[in-house]
Amino acid sequence: MSTNPKVVLAYSGGLDTSVILKWLQDNYQAEVITFTADIGQGEELEPARQKAIQLGIKPENIFIDDLREEFVRDFVFPMFRCNTLYEGEYLLGTSIARPLIAKRQIEIARQTAAQSVAHGATGKGNDQVRFELGYYALEPNIKVIAPWREWDLLSREKLLAYAEQAGIPIEMKHKQGGAPYSMDANLLHISYEGRHLEDPKAQAEAEMWRWTVAPEQAPEQPCYLELEYEQGDPIALNGQRLTPAQMLAALNQIGGEHGVGRLDLVENRYVGMKSRGCYETPGGTILLKGHRGIESITLDREVAHLKDDLMARYATLIYNGYWWSPERRALQVLIDHTQQNVNGWVRLKLYKGNVTVVARDSKNSLFDQTIATFDDDGGAYNQADAGGFIKLNALRMRIAENTRRRRAS
Known part of the structure; x- marks a missing residue:
């Protein structure tokens, strides 16, 4: 032995x-x-x-x-339940x-x-x-x-x-x-660092990209796809139920064909230096847009804004390696709680590197057409109420301005 x-x-x-x-x-x-x-x-x-x-x-x-x-x-x-982006861009x-x-x-x-x-x-x-x-x-x-x-x-x-x-x-x-670059790949993305990319003034070479076509060379006709969500996670693509890995692989292929998901980024590493990297994340880019689309009609305003406030902190925890930390776990419990009613479908348009939400619906939708309409809503919303609402919210600014004028006189 x-x-x-x-x-x-x-x-x-x-x-x-x-x-x-x-x-x-x-x-x-x-x-x-x-x-x-x-x-x-x-x-x-x-x-x-x-x-x-x-x-x-x-x-x-x-x-x-x-x-x-x-x-x-x-x-x-x-991670995608939190719409996570590091420094506003990196997935x-x-x-x-x-x-x-x-x-x-x-x-x-x-x-x-x-x-x-x-x-x-x-x-x-x-x-x-x-x-x-x-x-x-x-x-x-x-x-x-x-x-x-x-x-x-x-x-x-x-x-x-x-x-x-x-x-x-x-x-x-x-x-x-x-190798011309240091590369790392998984189902979510492929990254490129080093060599030619170490000079942030140098544009990434066209032949470097492996998963995506150049947006200029993507098909002339847009591609429409529909994602179904259940408690914040995508469960079906164009009506077909897929496992999580199957879903991401399918979206990678579709997104790559339409030039979706390229990123050239100078980021701040945890160890203190700046680093330039290029990324291809076609499926993830589609998922982020789709998730925000379904959340737009299913999340309460303050819950949605709280999630956005927490997102940068959550992203930094993942980037810096604190996935297993108590604070990330605690944040995850809160995030997952917000996803209970994030159910429904989103229709997306892919065209030459862009992803756009064009339609969405949910049985849990908070969008009330009778109130939101510009036409006569039959009394569902009293527009006169807005005057008092605005005056109350303006009170602190009115007080501050009147105080400034007294001091100036």
Whole structure:
């Protein structure tokens, strides 16, 4: 029986995490357990299993888990109930995946009696914070190993030299200078960072985008689709009931075909620096517009405004890695309570990168046509009442102005 310490590594099968795997074996004499999450990144994951075996990992220590439904159902949809945007634009595609990966990693550590977990996030980025806050929140005494903060392999040349010496297969693209961008993908989005994008003056290259056509090249005819909502979550697309993962995948395809969901953003990282990234989130962009559309007729005014006030705080918690914090959980209870009557359907128009709500209806609608009409409402609303309402709300401003005039005279 092995007495070496066990480490559960978040493992993609790429160059960086393969080097980390070998480095853990060399420097910690660790029995490494690899965990690869399928959250809809669209890549074949079996090569990760084969590469792990090639690097000496026992088959029983290799975990490849399909987490797509859990990802959308328990992380993406709850986030969208709050209409969440970080810094007014970012739909948090990378941020929202990290707490799920951390959760499953800790579950595997418990299952295998591992004392440690490890990740491949660098010491400059947000992901190290997100992973580790998740680890500690779920397993307070876990040991965390972050190789990028420990080793001296801080250049691509050193990384490649270590890989070659260790017999780790190196793909041709890495030998030729590496991938043009650092990319991260899941069912919600694909992100691009680094290289050409590190200069915020440089426009993103047209060939970079993978999921969406350029809006200028999108179809000349608009696309109409209908989303049905139940307690704030989309349950059917054009009359067909879909699982959460199926829903997001379908909307990604439709949105991508119509140029929906591109974003070029300079954001403020939690660690203190500004970072430029580009994102494609076609399905998420549609979901956000649709959700706000159904809420517009089903939410009380003050509840809707309170949600908007809380949204920025909620978004920052997710961006900074506090998904498992008590404050995020408390906010989620409030948000979910507001969604009890968010039921109905929304019709959306997609056209050359834009998404527009064109119709909506709900059995819980608070829209009263007899009151809202510009025509005679039969006495449902007494317009004369507005005069007193306005005077009462103007009282403090009238007092302030009269006081200013007395002092000035």
